[in-house]
Amino acid sequence: MAELFKQMTICGVGLIGGSLALVAKRDRLVGRIVGLGRTQSNLDVAVKRGMLDFATRDPAEAARGADLIVLAVPIVTMRETLAALTPHCAPSAAITDVGSVKGWVVRELEPLIPAGMSLVAAHPVAGKETTGAAAADENLFRDRRVIVTPSVRSTADAIAKVEALWRATGARVERLDPREHDALLARASHLPQMVASALAAALEGEKVGDKLASEYGASGLRDTTRLAASSWEMWRDIFATNREAIAAAAKLFSATFGEFQSAIESGDIRELERLFNRGRAMRERIK
Amino acid sequence: MAELFKQMTICGVGLIGGSLALVAKRDRLVGRIVGLGRTQSNLDVAVKRGMLDFATRDPAEAARGADLIVLAVPIVTMRETLAALTPHCAPSAAITDVGSVKGWVVRELEPLIPAGMSLVAAHPVAGKETTGAAAADENLFRDRRVIVTPSVRSTADAIAKVEALWRATGARVERLDPREHDALLARASHLPQMVASALAAALEGEKVGDKLASEYGASGLRDTTRLAASSWEMWRDIFATNREAIAAAAKLFSATFGEFQSAIESGDIRELERLFNRGRAMRERIK
Secondary structure: OOOOEEEEEEEOOOHHHHHHHHHHHHOOOEEEEEEEOOOHHHHHHHHHOOOOOEEEOOHHHHHOOOOEEEEOOOHHHHHHHHHHHOOOOOOOOEEEEOOOOOHHHHHHHHHHOOOOOEEEEEEEEOOOOOOOHHHOOOOOOOOOEEEEEOOOOOOHHHHHHHHHHHHHOOOEEEEOOHHHHHHHHHHHHHHHHHHHHHHHHHHOOOEEOOEEHHHHOOHHHHHHHHHHHOOHHHHHHHHHHOHHHHHHHHHHHHHHHHHHHHHHHHOOHHHHHHHHHHHHHHHHHHO | OOOOEEEEEEEOOOHHHHHHHHHHHHOOOEEEEEEEOOOHHHHHHHHHOOOOOEEEOOHHHHHOOOOEEEEOOOHHHHHHHHHHHOOOOOOOOEEEEOOOOOHHHHHHHHHHOOOOOEEEEEEEEOOOOOOOHHHOOOOOOOOOEEEEEOOOOOOHHHHHHHHHHHHHOOOEEEEOOHHHHHHHHHHHHHHHHHHHHHHHHHHOOOEEOOEEHHHHOOHHHHHHHHHHHOOHHHHHHHHHHOHHHHHHHHHHHHHHHHHHHHHHHHOOHHHHHHHHHHHHHHHHHHO
16 A cells, blocks of 8 residues: 555554554554654653654654644643644644544634644544553554544545545544534443443442442443443543533433333333333344 | 252252252262253253253152252242242252342242241352353352341251352352342342443434444443343343332432533533542442
């Protein structure tokens, strides 16, 4: 495959940024890969693993010569990072990101994109419980969904090239409107996080007599609360930037949980069966 | 180890009953093992796997000579099964069960226990997603909790022998009051089931535009809804026989989820962080 970009500068060489660097390096998808980071030890790991041609903590140095900027930093720090980069990169550079929320990213970043440059916001729906360049995995995106959300500052050429890059990682690329993306992910990703955290929080310290209830759970409790172990830093950004869509998703869940509660309280086994089977039908579909 | 019972008759040779038969056979914990079942093909599997000395669909034949009866049938059918067995088993037989609810079992079975016999209700907190004698596993109980809930119809001798049997499977045996058991399990097991089912039911058919939201989930959605694939037959019994404790647990969750909702709606990130970290603390403890 011909090189898609001369230089890809990845800002934030963590799990997602690092995995993209690894596969781009392996398959020569871009000419040169530069990593921008805050923590020298993490950059050292990235260099040692061979995913970067050059690593730096200086934004100006990182941006120099870049015709693709990948923002893989926490969402709420993207504005600041981008502002430090654009004065130094190629005048027609494409800017993309890997944030889990897209409406906020498009709205907040578009005003910062200089004339001639292009924003192609994207969200690779992939993850692991581990973080940092040490966790990067060249197969992380294989068969996973990457959602691209074009906007007014996206040129057809930049969209095509960013999509080609993601397709080359093995991902399935799909285009959505940023608001549609945020509403879908609020339901399928942010809501499960909130439900798992709320269940775990409800059981924290909950006792019957002198026994801690959570100690009586088995694999079912562990599965259902697994997401509660996620990092607050990442979710803080998601909660802060996708508030309205998450509130709507929470309402949807709350109404259904309320139906379960009423059926339990009134001993309406037929209604419980209907709700239970409704859940089973959904679960069968995603297994 | 000396034989604890001359003949153990297991009613319901499924995952739990079959696994108990397998380990009892392997380690000669009892003299003879008889299986009572409804489905000949499942009994044939049990016989072929060598876990039973004798298999039958006739309660009278199954009970004859039994000094231990293990009820491993659905909770709501235990009364009927027990009534068909007691006229035929040894006059001082011990009766135990493996049901996930204990207050109901003790309350409903005690009146059916003839003088001279003893009830020792128990709950092995173990399971897999598979069912039937084919899924039986001699290591299923290793390091798992078995909760014994003695009651007025439990003699010290029968308690000691039933506990010794479970201890010999590798399980950790613990005694609880039946109501305490039900309150603990409502929180640690029945509530997660309800939450997972409600989340899956809320997302069933839920669309944004023409996109099905559940298709945008990743491993987090799968983990959080895994329990929604459970069998309705088993949960119907649990919901029906532990209604009040489950309703109380649901209220507890509902209150905490409501706190999350308010914090999201008002954009109170500090309060969200407090709730999120509370959930994290619980999850750290059970991992």
